[in-house]
Amino acid sequence: MGFAMSRTILITGGAGYIGSHTAVALLEQGYSVVIVDNLCNSSPQAVKRIAELGRNEVAFIQADVADHEALSKVFDEYPIEAVIHFAGLKAVGESVEQPLMYYRTNLGTTMTLLEVMAEHEVWDLVFSSSATVYGDPEVLPIPEGAPTGPTNPYGRAKLMVEDICRDLAASDPRWRIALLRYFNPVGAHPSGDIGEDPTGPPNNLVPFVMQAAVGRRDKISVFGDDYNTPDGTGVRDYIHVIDLALGHLAALSHISEGCREFNLGTGTGASVLEIISATERISGNKLNYEIVGRRAGDIATSLADPTRANTELEWRADRAMETMLQDAWHWQSKNPNGFTD
Ligand code: NAD
Ligand code: UFG
Numbered sequence: 001m002g003f004a005m006s007r008t009i010l011i012t013g014g015a016g017y018i019g020s021h022t023a024v025a026l027l028e029q030g031y032s033v034v035i036v037d038n039l040c041n042s043s044p045q046a047v048k049r050i051a052e053l054g055r056n057e058v059a060f061i062q063a064d065v066a067d068h069e070a071l072s073k074v075f076d077e078y079p080i081e082a083v084i085h086f087a088g089l090k091a092v093g094e095s096v097e098q099p100l101m102y103y104r105t106n107l108g109t110t111m112t113l114l115e116v117m118a119e120h121e122v123w124d125l126v127f128s129s130s131a132t133v134y135g136d137p138e139v140l141p142i143p144e145g146a147p148t149g150p151t152n153p154y155g156r157a158k159l160m161v162e163d164i165c166r167d168l169a170a171s172d173p174r175w176r177i178a179l180l181r182y183f184n185p186v187g188a189h190p191s192g193d194i195g196e197d198p199t200g201p202p203n204n205l206v207p208f209v210m211q212a213a214v215g216r217r218d219k220i221s222v223f224g225d226d227y228n229t230p231d232g233t234g235v236r237d238y239i240h241v242i243d244l245a246l247g248h249l250a251a252l253s254h255i256s257e258g259c260r261e262f263n264l265g266t267g268t269g270a271s272v273l274e275i276i277s278a279t280e281r282i283s284g285n286k287l288n289y290e291i292v293g294r295r296a297g298d299i300a301t302s303l304a305d306p307t308r309a310n311t312e313l314e315w316r317a318d319r320a321m322e323t324m325l326q327d328a329w330h331w332q333s334k335n336p337n338g339f340t341d
Contacts, residue, residue: 027054195331197338265304
C-alpha cells in the first residue's frame with residue numbers, strides 16, 4: 001500500500017464535498033490518505049472516484065468519528081502524521097431545529113478525535129471552521145481579528161470547537177493547529193467526477209441553481225433584493241473547492257506550534273443575480289427565478305480578507321467565478337442525480 005513510504009494523513013469526513021476534493025489533491029501530491037466517514041451525508045461512490053482521480057489507493061473506514069474505540073483502531077493501524085477534520089453536520093437551518101444533534105455531533109466528533117490524537121501522540125490538526133463564526137460583520141473585508149458572533153447553533157458549535165483547540169494548544173506546546181475559516185465553497189473537480197451532492201433540496205445557492213439548470217428544480221427563490229448591495233441581493237465570497245482543497249495542503253506544510261486562524265476566501269464577491277445570469281450563460285438554459293422575502297439569519301455581504309493565508313501559508317485562491325460555475329455545471333450536467341447514477 002505504500003503507507004510507510006509517504007506522509008499519511010487522516011481525513012475525517014473525507015467522502016464529503018470538500019473532503020473528497022482535498023483527498024484527491026493530497027493523493028496527487030504523493031501523500032497517503034486514510035478516510036474515516038460514516039457516510040451520513042455522502043456516498044461510497046465518492047471514495048471510489050477519489051482513488052480513480054488520485055490514481056492511488058485510499059484506505060477507507062466507515063465509522064463514526066465520535067466512536068473512540070473505532071477511531072483508536074485506525075490510529076493503531078496506520079502511521080498517521082496529521083489530521084484534517086471535516087466530519088460534522090453543516091445545515092444551518094437544521095441546526096436551529098435540532099441544536100442538540102448539532103452540538104452532540106460537531107463537538108463529540110472533535111473531542112473524541114483530539115483525545116485519540118493525544119493518546120497516539122499525533123499533534124498536527126487542520127480544522128474546518130467557517131466564516132459563519134463572524135456573524136454579521138462590522139468590517140469588510142473581514143480579517144481574522146474581527147469580533148466573532150455566530151448567530152445559529154451550527155456557527156456556535158464551530159466557535160466552541162475553535163475555543164477548545166485554542167485551550168488545548170495553550171495547555172501543551174506539542175499541538176500545532178490550523179483553524180481554516182472557509183467562506184463560500186463552490187465548484188467541483190474539473191473532471192466532473194466528484195462534486196457537491198446534497199441530499200434533498202439544496203440549502204445553498206450554487207447547488208440549487210445548478211439543479212435548476214439541469215431541470216431538477218422549477219424555480220429559484222432569491223432571498224431578498226433590498227439589501228445594501230449593488231443589485232440588492234446578497235453578496236458572498238465564493239471560493240473554488242479546488243483552491244480550498246489546496247489551502248489545506250498549504251496549511252499542512254506551514255503548520256506551526258500553537259493554534260492559528262486563517263480565512264480561506266478570495267476577497268471578492270458575487271451577488272445572487274450575478275450567479276443566476278452567469279449560470280444561464282454557461283449552461284445555455286434559461287432559469288426561472290422569483291424574488292421572495294429575506295431568509296432569516298442572512299447577512300447582506302460576506303467578504304474575506306485572506307492576507308494572512310496569502311502571506312503565512314503562501315496560498316492564494318486564484319480560480320475565477322467563471323471557472324467555479326463552469327466546473328459546477330460540468331459536474332451537474334455529467335451527473336444530473338449526483339452520485340446516485
Ligand atoms: P459534507 O457533508 O459534504 O461532508 C461532511 C462529511 O462528514 C460527510 O461525508 C459526512 O458523511 C461525514 N460525517 C458527518 N458526521 C460524521 C460522523 N459523526 N462521523 C464520521 N463522518 C461524519 O460537508 P462539506 O461541505 O464537505 O463540509 C466539510 C466541513 O467543512 C464541515 O465541517 C463543514 O461544517 C465545514 N464547512 C463547510 C462549508 C460549506 O459551505 N460547504 C462552509 C464552511 C465550513
Ligand atoms: N440564496 C438565495 N436562494 C437560495 C439559496 C441562497 O437567494 O435558494 C442566497 C442567500 O440569501 C445568500 C446567498 O444566496 O445571499 C448565499 O447563500 P448560501 O446558502 O449559498 O450560503 P450562506 O452564505 O448563507 O452560507 C454558507 C454555508 C454556511 C457557511 C457560510 C460561510 O451554508 O454553512 O456559507 O462559510 F457558514
